[in-house]
Amino acid sequence: EDQVTQSPEALRLQEGESSSLNCSYTVSGLRGLFWYRQDPGKGPEFLFTLYSAGEEKEKERLKATLTKKESFLHITAPKPEDSATYLCAVALYNFNKFYFGSGTKLNVKP
């Protein structure tokens, strides 16, 4: 069965303490892997799309990488405003559906 798993469920960091979030997937025919940021009470905000193993994307303090089985969202020197839930999703060829992980709730303390 196709599955997307995110770890850890929750992560507490001190401001400036770099870390990584993991998204592992067991799907066939990956068309793309997507990272979103979600603030409480709001819809997910798009961050990155990755299409093939070895691809990397960067935006400010965030960097997303993709292998054949997992993706990492690296957060460098995080700030309190980076606190949010980070969701990953995969889309498959020949399907119009997206499969989401349950998210990692990040809390960055000043």
Add this chain to the structure above:
Amino acid sequence: SQTIHQWPATLVQPVGSPLSLECTVEGTSNPNLYWYRQAAGRGLQLLFYSVGIGQISSEVPQNLSASRPQDRQFILSSKKLLLSDSGFYLCAWTRGAGSTDTQYFGPGTRLTVL
């Protein structure tokens, strides 16, 4: 640029009452449209998706239904709400079939069933 709207933003309804949530997309044509539900502290559960007017695919059998009366309008309905229907409802869109484009989300509707 494209914009996606959802209303209402919040809704409190009694058990057994009907439901109608609306989603519209501006600035694009023939989008794929999606309804998700997110329970507190949980991931997104796909409820319905549509690739065109009148074309609805259901992912989860339940007392909810969806309709797409116009190209850029997607409606989520129920005849009788259950307590378990409470949650955060999100509408999303992508460009039409064949594209590797990204899925974009609306602001969501918070539904509380009492």
